[in-house]
Amino acid sequence: MMLELTEILDRPGASVPFSTDVDLTDLVYGTQKPLSRVTAQGAVRNTAGVLVLKGTARVEITGVCDRCAADFSRQVDFPLDAVLSADASDEDDENVFPLEGGRADLEDIVRTTVVLNMDQQLLCRPDCKGLCFRCGKNLNLGPCDCTPEPDPRMAALARLLKK
Numbered sequence: 001m002m003l004e005l006t007e008i009l010d011r012p013g014a015s016v017p018f019s020t021d022v023d024l025t026d027l028v029y030g031t032q033k034p035l036s037r038v039t040a041q042g043a044v045r046n047t048a049g050v051l052v053l054k055g056t057a058r059v060e061i062t063g064v065c066d067r068c069a070a071d072f073s074r075q076v077d078f079p080l081d082a083v084l085s086a087d088a089s090d091e092d093d094e095n096v097f098p099l100e101g102g103r104a105d106l107e108d109i110v111r112t113t114v115v116l117n118m119d120q121q122l123l124c125r126p127d128c129k130g131l132c133f134r135c136g137k138n139l140n141l142g143p144c145d146c147t148p149e150p151d152p153r154m155a156a157l158a159r160l161l162k163k
């Protein structure tokens with residue numbers, strides 16, 4: 001979707017709101033395609049002559065956890081924060097996006113932001129505890145019965161305390 005911004009180009013303080021869906025079902029992570037439609041909302045504001053886009057991309061991630069192998073689906077909000085510039089030399093900065101003919105490519109901005117913010121690993125939750133490497137139990141559901149490896153220093157301390 002191209003966002004029309006000519007009306008605020010010369011009006012500091014003015015803003016244009018946006019709300020759009022972007023289809024990211026084609027993005028591949030490992031062997032999975034965990035993303036579906038992304039809803040992006042926000043506004044572009046003329047801030048002292050510079051067009052600044054701020055908003056949120058709401059992403060639904062659905063897949064199989066790389067760490068614990070559980071099916072999961074969770075929602076994540078990624079902040080959209082971009083500067084729109086008609087000067088192509090600014091585009092080395094990953095937050096700067098082109099402004100062509102007073103228009104910005106909203107889909108490109110949303111897609112780039114999501115790609116930069118997604119972990120390469122798909123996790124059911126950021127602090128997934130994974131599986132016990134001995135018994136294979138999913139440790140998100142609680143500790144397993146395996147005795148933890150004895151720490152040699154703790155064992156020495158235990159011997160001292162027994163005396």
Ligand SMILES: [Zn+2]
Nearest residue numbers: 065068124128
């Ligand atoms: Zn997991």
Ligand SMILES: [Zn+2]
Nearest residue numbers: 132135144146
């Ligand atoms: Zn275990």
